[in-house]
Amino acid sequence: MSQQILVLGLGHGGLVAALKLREAGFAVTVAEQKSRGTVGWPWYDDIRADLFAACGLPMPPRDCYTNKGKRLFISPDEQNSLRVPSARPMEEISIDRRALLRHLVGLCEAAGVVIRWETKATDLLVENDRVCGAVCGGETVRADLVIDASGLFSPFRAQVPKQFHVQAQPGKTDVMTAWRAFYKWTPGTAAPDPDRNIYIKHQSSVGLSWCNLNDRGEVDVFVGRIGGLTEEEKDAAVAALHKNHAFFSSEVLREGLWGFISLRGPLGMLVADGYCAVGDSAFMTMPMMGSGMECAMQAGSRLAQHIVEHGVTDCSAANLWGWQVWYYRTFGARYVFVDLVKRWVLNIDVDLLNWLFGCGAVTNEDMGLVSTDPDNPNKLTVGKILKKVAIVLKKPAVIRQTAVWMLRAARAKKTALSIPESYDKPKVDAWLRRYDAILGKLAAKGK
Numbered sequence: 001m002s003q004q005i006l007v008l009g010l011g012h013g014g015l016v017a018a019l020k021l022r023e024a025g026f027a028v029t030v031a032e033q034k035s036r037g038t039v040g041w042p043w044y045d046d047i048r049a050d051l052f053a054a055c056g057l058p059m060p061p062r063d064c065y066t067n068k069g070k071r072l073f074i075s076p077d078e079q080n081s082l083r084v085p086s087a088r089p090m091e092e093i094s095i096d097r098r099a100l101l102r103h104l105v106g107l108c109e110a111a112g113v114v115i116r117w118e119t120k121a122t123d124l125l126v127e128n129d130r131v132c133g134a135v136c137g138g139e140t141v142r143a144d145l146v147i148d149a150s151g152l153f154s155p156f157r158a159q160v161p162k163q164f165h166v167q168a169q170p171g172k173t174d175v176m177t178a179w180r181a182f183y184k185w186t187p188g189t190a191a192p193d194p195d196r197n198i199y200i201k202h203q204s205s206v207g208l209s210w211c212n213l214n215d216r217g218e219v220d221v222f223v224g225r226i227g228g229l230t231e232e233e234k235d236a237a238v239a240a241l242h243k244n245h246a247f248f249s250s251e252v253l254r255e256g257l258w259g260f261i262s263l264r265g266p267l268g269m270l271v272a273d274g275y276c277a278v279g280d281s282a283f284m285t286m287p288m289m290g291s292g293m294e295c296a297m298q299a300g301s302r303l304a305q306h307i308v309e310h311g312v313t314d315c316s317a318a319n320l321w322g323w324q325v326w327y328y329r330t331f332g333a334r335y336v337f338v339d340l341v342k343r344w345v346l347n348i349d350v351d352l353l354n355w356l357f358g359c360g361a362v363t364n365e366d367m368g369l370v371s372t373d374p375d376n377p378n379k380l381t382v383g384k385i386l387k388k389v390a391i392v393l394k395k396p397a398v399i400r401q402t403a404v405w406m407l408r409a410a411r412a413k414k415t416a417l418s419i420p421e422s423y424d425k426p427k428v429d430a431w432l433r434r435y436d437a438i439l440g441k442l443a444a445k446g447k
């Protein structure tokens with residue numbers, strides 16, 4: 001009998017793994033709590049176009065994606081801005097999220113993956129400290145490997161046997177509460193700058209907002225805050241955006257929806273005996289830079305490749321470990337660095353941040369460093385660093401804060417990269433303690 005794979009939730013990484021494993025001869029079932037027509041968000045989000053080739057997938061139909069706009073970060077006092085260098089046309093795309101899921105589901109179903117819609121998974125089945133299935137729609141489904149693709153608030157991490165130290169829940173500051181709605185463009189107003197304007201620490205908050213005219217003629221309004229967003233805070237932010245943008249009419253195209261975006265570095269332990277987490281359930285995002293879909297899909301593709309290439313008939317933590325090492329070396333270490341940089345930006349004093357935007361120490365070119373492109377040509381040279389140091393010397397407080405956070409970020413990255421090559425449990429546990437301590441300490445401080 002072929003090996004049974006059970007994917008919990010219709011996450012992007014789970015779907016790609018499901019497809020690849022099915023193509024390799026595994027029997028694959030996906031349990032999704034929602035119905036076919038309601039999964040995914042009813043809007044466009046950004047991903048890299050070369051992601052599909054990297055995962056060995058066909059491109060989605062041409063009519064479900066457009067070129068991604070440029071991003072412009074605006075200082076809290078709205079006096080200065082920094083532009084992320086634009087990618088080549090169609091290198092990064094904005095994709096209709098529901099159409100993307102339809103594309104992936106279509107590929108899975110054509111390959112023979114069984115998708116059980118409106119089937120909520122509740123409990124993991126655990127025997128002798130090994131995950132061996134789950135209860136889906138009230139029915140017990142046994143599996144050799146359970147892939148947790150159920151998103152940020154996975155109820156399953158907490159049920160994995162304790163000896164694997166899979167973290168239970170993200171901390172308060174690891175999540176951005178977001179509200180997003182679409183409005184009509186006010187007729188007769190000038191077309192705004194086509195850049196995506198992102199207001200950092202909008203209204204001195206710990207978060208960001210945007211209000212942009214997208215290339216489908218919709219006014220896209222977003223308010224996101226770390227640690228929670230009340231209805232009143234959201235209304236105040238929307239009112240401020242409305243006042244500043246003549247093209248933002250009051251006529252609603254799509255009512256606001258609330259969502260949650262993962263902001264923390266990756267889950268320390270991605271694998272256990274019979275279990276692995278992929279996508280948001282493992283916090284696989286470059287914090288605040290989108291990339292959650294891309295990272296989930298790449299990780300799902302590589303997970304299947306690892307299982308197929310290594311002939312992993314026993315999906316134990318030890319046998320899946322090589323995939324976790326690949327993840328940390330390819331994405332995880334870089335993402336945890338960005339997590340720390342993000343915490344610095346959001347915790348820095350508003351006046352200092354305003355000064356940093358305008359002083360010339362950070363340039364548009366530097367913004368390329370926060371792009372999702374691992375081969376970004378904009379590298380920091382010694383000459384450039386010295387120039388920046390000369391500017392920030394005028395503000396010792398900036399040097400102090402920057403140095404502290406950059407050292408933390410560098411240490412976190414170094415720790416992530418020191419992941420043991422092989423699954424030696426005491427060594428893995430020691431590495432995990434070091435890694436979790438870095439993120440845990442910050443979360444405990446509310447940072």
Ligand SMILES: Cc1cc2nc3c(=O)[nH]c(=O)nc-3n(C[C@H](O)[C@H](O)[C@H](O)COP(=O)(O)OP(=O)(O)OC[C@H]3O[C@@H](n4cnc5c(N)ncnc54)[C@H](O)[C@@H]3O)c2cc1C
Nearest residue numbers: 009011012033045046121150151259279280290291292293
């Ligand atoms: C406003 C907003 C903007 C964003 N912008 C971007 C962007 O530009 N680029 C980007 O890459 N990412 C973006 N993201 C983040 C992105 O949505 C996620 O990172 C991405 O969806 C990856 O998550 P996932 O595929 O792992 O899981 P999800 O997309 O969260 O999917 C999980 C699935 O599991 C199902 N599920 C959950 N629990 C159960 C259960 N118990 N039983 C059965 N099914 C279950 C859910 O119904 C859902 O279908 C944005 C998110 C928001 C909210």
